[in-house]
Amino acid sequence: MNAVPIHFRLHHTEAVTSFAKLVKEDARFSVVLPGSAEADKPAGLVIVEVGGTQDVPVIAVLAANPSVREIFVIGPAQNADLILGCMRAGATEYLPLPLKVGEFRAALDRFATRNTRSATERNAGQPQPTRPGRIIHILGGKQGTGVTTIAVNLGVEASQLEDARPAALVDMRQPQGEVPLFLDVHYTHTWAAATHNAHRLDDAFMQSLMVRHASGLDILAAPDRSEDTGAAAPQAVAAMLSIMRSMYSTVFVDGSPFVDEISLAAMREADVVLLVSELSLPCLANTRRLLETLDSVDPEVADKVQLVVNRYTTKAGVTIAEAEELLGRPVVWKIDEDYIAAVNSINMGTPLRDTAPKSPLTRNIAKLAATFSRPATSSSPMKPKSGFMGKLFRASQAEAGTDEQQTPMHILQGAGG
Known part of the structure; x- marks a missing residue:
């Protein structure tokens, strides 16, 4: 299976570098760095940092892009309204700051499992759910x-x-x-x-x-x-x-x-x-x-x-x-x-x-x-x-x-x- 690109939309450049190192040796993913030709065309997994509810509309825009498979959000802990807003806008994971390496890798594992399952269903020709319950x-x-x-x-x-x-x-x-x-x-x-x-x-x-x-x-x-x-x-x-x-x-x-x-x-x-x-x-x-x-x-x-x-x-x-x-x-x-x-x-x-x-x-x-x-x-x-x-x-x-x-x-x- 081809490596899934990961786009980082974080507040600090050094944070992107740190995340890139975490996934560098993981063959399941490839890192798209800010400033690269692909950076403005989000696809695959997008990781977004938010500071408050004013950032939630960005998630909704990304979720509307059919090329974006999932959105991870990194933001303040213990902010229930922000977490709920992000999830409703289309985020699939919310990772609270300060972020622990183990939690980040576990989230990537969950994404990989979901992504593999979806690919298997597509290859098998199984119909995807088209309506909410x-x-x-x-x-x-x-x-x-x-x-x-x-x-x-x-x-x-x-x-x-x-x-x-x-x-x-x-x-x-x-x-x-x-x-x-x-x-x-x-x-x-x-x-x-x-x-x-x-x-x-x-x-x-x-x-x-x-x-x-x-x-x-x-x-x-x-x-x-x-x-x-x-x-x-x-x-x-x-x-x-x-x-x-x-x-x-x-x-x-x-x-x-x-x-x-x-x-x-x-x-x-x-x-x-x-x-x-x-x-x-x-x-x-x-x-x-x-x-x-x-x-x-x-x-x-x-x-x-x-x-x-x-x-x-x-x-x-x-x-x-x-x-x-x-x-x-x-x-x-x-x-x-x-x-x-x-x-x-x-x-x-x-x-x-x-x-x-x-x-x-x-x-x-x-x-x-x-x-x-x-x-x-x-x-x-x-x-x-x-x-x-x-x-x-x-x-x-x-x-x-x-x-x-x-x-x-x-x-x-x-x-x-």
């Missing part, structure tokens, strides 16, 4: 609404659907997640490792943190203690999910019902926020308060919310229409009650598709997973209306004389529920 954040109106059961089984079902990339599940419930218990998996790393190593975030590092379930679902466990996440956790979580979007077809997040900086950072990265409620007045009241909180704290996140009714039964005493009226937006999906199937699945550490494949609970979750794993059609979840548009939407329904059988939930479910 989706991030689906799931949280409950209150604790105990079955969010983890839904998240775990959505992930398992999505992993069974045909796609070039697998699905992933991130356990972000605090203070302690339960996803590993639901699937009986043992883990070594948690996403706290990502928040403490924001400068190392790339697909190879993220893959090293995951554990794969027998279904093919990749799982990223939650830290055992919330204090393990570190001060820069919100920014690092956003960068982490952004990277995972490129790695997986769908990333499901088992989210916390508490609106804090970490959960907001995760929801801002999401394409859809599934808010799970039950048809009980206490749960609906809590769900409404949560919606009001999201509306006031971050309206853009609130606009992503789609309501899901879990443990649905006609004997609840509260109808779907009444829940929609109370919450001010449509219910897009319902998941039927099957307490015995759910509890057996949890106690056995086995997904519903294996313990209760014929349960309506299993079928409802499988259908919901499918809506996030295929191109949007007329049967895909409708984006809920909120604020003035929401009122206008509901008013138009009333004027048209629509009834409960024509709500978005029923359009989604289709014949047979």
